[in-house]
Amino acid sequence: MTLYRQLFTWMLAIFFLLILAVTGIELNTTRNFLLTQQSAEVNNTINSMGLALAPYLEDDDKVAVESVINALFDGGFYQEVRLKMLSDGSEIVREYPIHVEGVPDWYTGLDLFPVITEERTFTSGWLQLAEVTVVSHPGYAYKEMWRSTIQLGIWIGILFVIAMLIIAVQLSRSLRPLDTITNRAKEIARNKFGDPIPLPPTRELKTVVRAINQMSSQLEAYFEQQAKEADRLREHAYRDTVSGLGNRSFFVGQLKSWLAESAVGGLVMVKVDLITDTYRNQGFAQGDTIVGQFAKKLNTTLTDADCTASRISKDEFVVLAPNSTGEDLQIIGESIMAIVNDMQHDPMGITPPKLAIGLAVNSTDNRDASVLLAQADNALTQARNTPNHPISMIDQTDNDASMGKQQWKSLILDAMAHDWFKFKLQSASTSDQTVIHQEVFSAIEKGNDYYGAAHFLGAVEQLELGESFDRYVVSHMIQRLSDDANLGPVAINLTQNSVTNASFIRWLTTTMQKHRNMAGRLFFEIPESVFVRFPDHVSLLTEQAHRFNFGFGVDNYGRNFQSLDYLNKFKPSYVKIDFAYTSNLDDESQSHVLASICRTAHNLNITTIATRVETEAQLNKLSELFVNGFQGFIFEKKSENHG
Template structure:
């Protein structure tokens, strides 16, 4: 029970008791008055009757006496009249049945009025002539008391209702600052800080509100400082300070992660002689300025795919990892890099050869090692430097489905949706005690004995803007599965970037989730971190639809982007899946500190942190000490199943 309800209830009880007491006092006063009036009436009637009967009783005229009695008591509220003549002890008795109209029987049965009996001796001088006994009937008194009861009860009820409304309004008005404090406390418990509470007019509550506002501001600053510290550690460990791109450690982690997932795509190794010339001829400041300029152009105008990762390997060497990219797109990337450097050379005559070389390597999947792929890219770079007029070389080792073009993937995806060629696997995410948190849904296509994992076709899906088709199919399938067997859940579905930025998909998802609110605890959505960083408005619309329907969502690839982690405060996801780059080398103290910092940032916001690709008990034990709540990987493969 809320404080308002408790105070309001007790105030109503007290006020009701007061009203009831006043009602009882007023009713008792009316009852006493009617009783006194009835006694007086009976007494006056008996006295008047005695004076009227005396002459007739002296002459022993019984007929006249009866006439007097009838005249006195006909039509009155009297039950019985008994006249005893003392001369011969004869009696004259009259009984008058009285019906009380308009008074409920239960009210009469309360016996509020006692039976009033009046006896008197009729005399003439010193001689006693007769005795008269009159028994009154309280019908009139009941009728008047019932009338007063109804009128007084109605008035008291109206007063009670009006007073209750006034008390409730005033109490609510007085407790409004307390309601704000309660709501604010609830938000603080969920690490939502918001705007400060306005100071109330009540003196004693001003101190409380002031304290809460100060505490909220301090907590907000603490979390902001913690997020900044996590960003600082992350950037120090994984970001090149001059270019702002990832460093070699970050790139190697991303490369290993990509090769473990699918390895489909390619990479570009870039050597920028323009940068080395600037360092040698103009000094470090000029060289750093060229590096910064090149990195900005690379991230803003060259890399249009959110899955691409750029890093600086050395003074003048850069690398771009392009998962799920076909050779044609990789060549376009190389050409754009060369054109960009030519623009930076500022040569109006265009006679100077490009001071850059680009080596492209395409990987065909499989268990390719990182060192082998880097060697291929380095070999392509060497060949490119041997053709300075057009320093671009591509080495393509893709075979089979990895060599399929975009249109082939498009046709296959449409066919897979139309003919239900998709198959789904589930991988469990559990806590350290192996209690299942949820299962992640992995989709693949099976056709003619060939198996195409999501890593093979996701690049084509994003480039062809087919994410809406794929995600609608997967979400519909998962909802159907949960309808048939809710115990399978909770299931986590990954959403593509092209769907997240598609207004049509957002509307569709909001509608279908609203129709399946009963499954709110069984379905979760995983959204890549890049969506929160680059497409915050679109992602906000999507997460609003998810929240309004009662469902939950998480962040995939948490920490991959070097932007601030402040988005956690705005979107408040239910969980985050740590990017593999942070968990691949936890034996390194610097990377260990970064992992602990970014996990602490999420943990302190009551956001579950999940590490992926946990393969050994040692990893599990170490990650458990670093604010990691959930784990997903081969160590839990015995809980996975295929649908």
């Protein structure tokens, strides 16, 4: 029970007892008054009767006596009147029926008024003439008492309702600061920090509010400091300080992650001679300035959320472009060449571009990083042979039976229309195999042909089919969750195209509202790059998810070199750590960075999940670094052995 209800209940109970006591006193006073009035009335009636009967009793006129008695007691509140003539012992008896009109039987059954019996002897001098006995009838008293009870009950009811309203309003006003403190304490427990609470008028609560405000500001500052410390460690280990891009270590981690996951796409390797010349002719300061300008423009050019750029040497840069075709890489290469042409400040366009660009499209059969890097390096060397247009491509998929964009589009649309999609669930679990959720992986099965998600997800994004595809997957999984009450929770990956689409956000909001019972069983997973690049769009979606209590997570956590403050803003349920941070746990500096970014999420009560965990050694090492959940072959193997 809440403090408000306790106080409200006790105050009403005390007020009710006081009212009850006052009512009891008032009714008792009324009863005593009516009882006294009844005794006085009987006494007065007998006195009047003695005066009226005296002459007739002396004359022993029984007829006259009886007439007087009938006249005196007709319609009066008396049960019985008995007169005994002492001269001859004869009696005159009048009995009246006991019935009180307008008063409930249960009320008269309370015996509030005792029967009053008065006896008197009439005399004439020393001569005793008659004895009279009058037994009162309490009907009038009960009627008056009942009327008083009804009136008091009505007034008590009105007063009680008024008092209840006044107590409720005043108590609510008095406890409002306490409610604010309670709500703020709950928010702080969930690591939500807002504006300071205004000081209440109550002296005792002012001290509590000051303490809450101070604690809130200190915790907020601590978490901000923690996030900044994680950013500093991450930048020191993986970020090139001059360009702001990823360094060689970051690139190698991303390359390994991509090759292990899908290997669909390619590399763009760029050697910028303009930077070399600037360092040699104008010094390090000007050279660093040119590097910063080039990196900034390069980042602006790369609109695809999956593309990552890194600086691997003084004048060499590499762009990793997952799910990209040779045509896509060619567009990126042309854009980079336009950047350098613009920086050369050659309005006549006479000077050849001071760079070389090598493009390497990877074959899905190749999972070797050294082979792909050698191809990109060979393409870079070939680009030197055409100085006026120094771009060269090596495409290992030329001889493959790979499909074009329109073929992919047709296949994906047909797969959604004919339900060729198959869905597999992979569990993310704690170290003791408690399932956190199951991630949904999709594939297309058409006859004997099988296409994993890595083959077509790039085409989904490039062809802007993300909204249709995500609607299809979400609707399908909601149907499965409805059919199987034991299934879930499941996590569905959303594409960038969907999250940045207002139409999809409206549709998903309506879907969550319609299926509120799925809250807690359905999660949505959004790439970190979307949180960083499109915070306004993500905010619209996550606000609705919080509104209907649907969870959501961050994919590729830590990949982008922006502050981790977005965690505190969006409050995701979990984060999936980018594989670049977990690929080489023997590296001490990498372990420190991993622990730091995981601690940032851990302190905000956000679950951290590592993917591609294959051995017990990996699991034990990750458990020491603030990682809560694990996803990968190790749990599939355990479940098979258990089965």
